Amino acid sequence: MADRFDLSAPSERWLWKKATLREPTILQSFAFDEVNRHLYVLQLRRGGGDAGHLCLNKLDLAGKRLGHMYLQGFGHGVSMGVQNDPDGTVWIWTEADAKGGYGQGVTRFRFFDGAVRTREDVKVRNPIPGSTHNQPSVCMTSRRIAVRHRIDDKPRYRVWDLDAFVARDYSAPVADFPQTGAHPKAEIPFQGYALDGDHLYQLAGTAYHAKTNPPAKRGNAHISCLDIRTGELLDQQRTEAGHSLDHREPEGLAVRPHGSGARLCLGLASGPEGARRFSIYYKPRAA
Template sequence: MRWLSTKALREGTVLQSFAFDETHKHLYVLQVRADGEAAGNLCLNRLDHQGNALGHMYLQGFGHGVSMGVQNAPDGTVWIWTEAASKGGYGQGVTRFRFTAGAVRTAEDVKVRKPIPGSTNNQPSVCMTSKRVSVRYRMDGKARYRVWDLESFVDRDYDDPVADFAQTGAHPDATIPFQGYALHGDHVYQLAGTAYDAKTNPPAERGNAYLSCLDIRTGKLVQRTRTGAGASLTYREPEGLAVRGSRLYMGFASGTSGARRFSLYYKPAAKKDA
């Protein structure tokens, strides 16, 4: 089901990831800044649930924005979790900060966490239902997930994770790009796929985007399915996942280069429909 259709963001680039602040009915969307991919320069957009802009801030040298999270703290503070400390365009740690419209943050003025020694490409997700945080990371070039209790992670106690397992099953074709993930309860949801291409991924075949679900208790693939959501979009590149209530939301970029738009579609966030 479509939730938001062809909405604009601050930059003319594709969305990379998004997350919901249900307490304040806000939607946060990350995108790479134009000509800033190699440096890891991001734009964080805050919108209402109708897709109207409520401000933005720039994150210089943070990463690619593969995933993000929103933490609603008991004292009312809203923390935004993203990757940080970009190297080669991808964050080598994670951080959290408060949203400030119009602000510019650099990796030097946030507290970067590196919870997995020796890892690269750290990308966070937060589940406020289970009060957990996950980090997708690479070790020796291979992608994995590690999950912690959120309170312990905030306290920098990384020694007793809830789970640690290899990424698997994101797409039937292992060469197809990974496009985002979201932690929810005992499951990690994954998105993979490419933009439409007349030869390799024609619109007539409704795209090659796949959703998959992993059980964090076993690391095993629960289910994987191709999704035709947003099939009528031009360009249609899958980008980002987030869970809101009982729904799993998928992001899709559309439009022309330099003037991209984003749309969100949803389906039940149940493992049988992953």
């Protein structure tokens, strides 16, 4: 199991109750630029959920905000990815072309502080014709990209070689399999995923609720692992990370690539509505 993360291991706290995001809303997803030591965080703009209006934050690894962009009509921000090119160019991958608040395709673009991008000024890719709810994740270690999507309202994953995908050659995906095992209860919301080599990690759960998800029981958040070669569920574990947080809504999953010291990072939202904060915990690579 050395190439997988140990989902049963206790989570370690990394960032705690940060209030540095541009918008006062919860984080939706995040991804790392390990080359330049940056953390990118997506969140919905205030009142922009139905239209798919997002805010992209650029942070340092201490959680300090270095800049932001607005993405108008892009989607819900369930997942995102960062691509590092050999020439130093950094590309941000997100969903795009929102309909009903979720992206009908994906796109990539460069970060420019203070910029506003719209669906009209990016090149939207539609690698899975007829699909909805397209959400990308990038693994730079394996140079692959995954797109979670829905066909007939059923969630699936498709994975490609990143270079082929950039060249718009979608004809030979590495993997194509249905989503499964995100949570023991099918009705619990999906909250993010991350591709890592031959494995894909999923997050599901809800915020604390006095009746349905009381803080005394330390939440219902689960992390799971799928084998992209077979679609098999390899592991599923409940996580109590950040159980002392108020609200405690699981939001976003990302891999920080450190080789044998890689981390599977879990995002948690806390704080009152209109003044949300975010925390990030992590699990280590299995020994």
